[in-house]
Amino acid sequence: MGGAITGIVSGLLAYYNEAGWLLGFLLYVLVDKFVIAIVRELPEDIPEPRMILRKAFWGGWFLFWLFFTMMTYTLVTDFQPVCYSNQSLLYKMVESGNASIKCVFAMG
Numbered sequence: 001m002g003g004a005i006t007g008i009v010s011g012l013l014a015y016y017n018e019a020g021w022l023l024g025f026l027l028y029v030l031v032d033k034f035v036i037a038i039v040r041e042l043p044e045d046i047p048e049p050r051m052i053l054r055k056a057f058w059g060g061w062f063l064f065w066l067f068f069t070m071m072t073y074t075l076v077t078d079f080q081p082v083c084y085s086n087q088s089l090l091y092k093m094v095e096s097g098n099a100s101i102k103c104v105f106a107m108g
Helices: 001-018 020-038 049-077 089-095
Strands: none
Touching: 001 020, 001 049, 020 049
16 A cells, blocks of 8 residues: 555656655655554564565565556656557557557657
8 A cells, every 4th residue: 555655646746856756765765664663573474673674665565656656657647659660569559449549650
């Protein structure tokens, strides 16, 4: 849940400022420090408090943060895919009717 919330916040802030991506990492550190401060007794499989940070990071937080950051940023910026070639998979999907977008060609 924390990864989703920080991802949405990061995606929205990245739309307004490039440094918004870094806010997700800051929120990650603050939330986990908050959790460590609240948890008095560690489970047996976690010998030290730093293990909580590693398990939380690789146990899903990073993936959720990355997914929700990218999704939110894409939705806010009204992303339009660009076809670079009429041989690309995107172009073939659009032309065959399997995609609900229009193919915009890059100039250049």
